[in-house]
Amino acid sequence: MIAWAVTAVVAALTVHTGVNAALLRRPPARPPTVDRPVAVLLPVRDEAHRVEPCLRALLAQQGVPDLEIVVLDDGSGDGTADLVRAIGGDRVRLLTGAPLPAGWLGKPYACAQLAAATAAEVLVFVDADVVLAPHAVAAAVALLDDVDKVAGGDSFDLVSPYPKILGQPLVQQLLQWSWLTFLPLRAMERSRRPSLAAAGGQFLAVRADTYARAGGHAAVRDRVLEDIELARAVKRAGGRIALADGSALATCRMYASWRELADGYGKSLWASFGSPGAAAAVVAMLIALYVLPFALLLTGPAAVRTAGLAGYLCGVAGRVVAARATGGRPFPVALAHPAAIVTFAILLGVSFRRRRHGTLTWKNRPVEAHEGTP
Known part of the structure; x- marks a missing residue:
């Protein structure tokens, strides 16, 4: 029966979520003192409404004696630069961005x-x-120095400790759920394939020599998802990457409203799949696995409602496991997982429509669409 086959696939994916959650790298509770120069690099553009907590947290970092904080003001028109100067004083180096x-x-x-x-x-x-x-910066450096004995004891060149995401949990917590469910984390760490990569640009640590060898951000200059593409560039340069649970190290409120969320996802979601066809295939798969069981539970024949209930509960369990592993809120959000998938599909459609009509923008700048990897 198709309903039970779908349930079996969802159950297998939820088991994989649990395995990844158990294997997910976590920062040390008490990271050692960092014995090398570290630079925290903060780009800002019209961030006067939220940069102060970020800056004050950077100024309060511990365990990194040789820490440099560099901020680049990228053409802000809201007084961001003045605020950075007032808060950071001589402890923060403020740069003025060059024209794009x-x-x-x-x-x-x-x-x-x-x-x-x-x-x-x-x-x-x-x-x-x-x-x-x-202790977040010191912990990020410690994660870089972590080793995988199975892979020969090599440390990492790029680590992305994923922050605890605040706000709009229905959609935002899909991010962590997606890579815990569909990405084999240990295989990603050991594989040299650039296509097997993930990263989050909100909080990302990279060795400077590897960054330079990979071409730095110049290698991803026209990429909307520059964080993932940078991870791929590091892999191409022979480096190793890792994802980690950064929920104890950082919080991130990406969007203050659903309108901001729609604009943010609209800017970049299209670039996650490479083509409309691939995006449609992914959406169809997600709906079949996580929406169809709920629909069968509500409207299906009596003979298949049990399968629908089992499939729905397996999907909910996956959301619960992912949320608990990454500092998210499991309930009641997990119960609305089918609605989250539908919302994601709508946002993806909005993103592709904006791309088709040439209306992709962010921070009052047009976003030119590019496909593929550099």
Whole structure:
């Protein structure tokens, strides 16, 4: 019976979520003192409404004696630069961003300028909507130095400790659920395939020498999802990458409203799948696995309602496991997992429509659409 086959697939994916949750790298509770120069690099553009908590958290970092904080103001018109000066004083180096060259998107260019402005051995990129715990930077460096004995004891070149995401949990917690459910984390760490990569640009640590060898942000200058593409570039350069649970290290409120969320996802979601056909296939799969069982539970014949209930509960269980593993709120959000999938499909459609009509924008700049990997 098709309903039971779907349930079996969902159950297997939920088991995989649990395995990944158990294997997910976690920062040390008490990270050692960092013995090398580290630069925290913060690009800002019209962030006066939220940059203060981020800056104050950076200034309160512990365990990194040789820490440099560099902020680049990328053409803000809301007084962001003045606020950075007032809060950071002489402890923060504030750069004024150069005009955006042709062929570049705003964030990759800002990050490239920040990286060029420091000689630190470790680069830690942070977004203005992120607030770090006092030991977060030291813990990120410790995660870089973590080793995988199975893979020969090599440390990592890029680590993305995923923050605890605040706000709009119905959709936002899909991010962590998706890579815990569909991405084999240990295989990603050991594989040299650039296509097997994931990263989150909100909080990302990378070794400076590997960053340079990979081409830095110049290698991903026109990519909407520059964080994932940077991870792929590091892999192409022979480096190793890892995802980690950063929920104890950082919080991130990406969007303050559903309108902002729709605009943010509309800007970039299309780039996650490479083509409309691939996106349609992914949406069809997600609906078949996570929406169909709920529909069968409500409207199906009596003979298949049990299968629908089992499939629905397996999907809910996957959301619960992912939320608990990454600092999210399991309930009641997990119960609305089918609604989350439908909402995701709608947002994906909005993103592709904006791309088709050439109306992709972010921070008052047009976003030029590019496909594929560099």
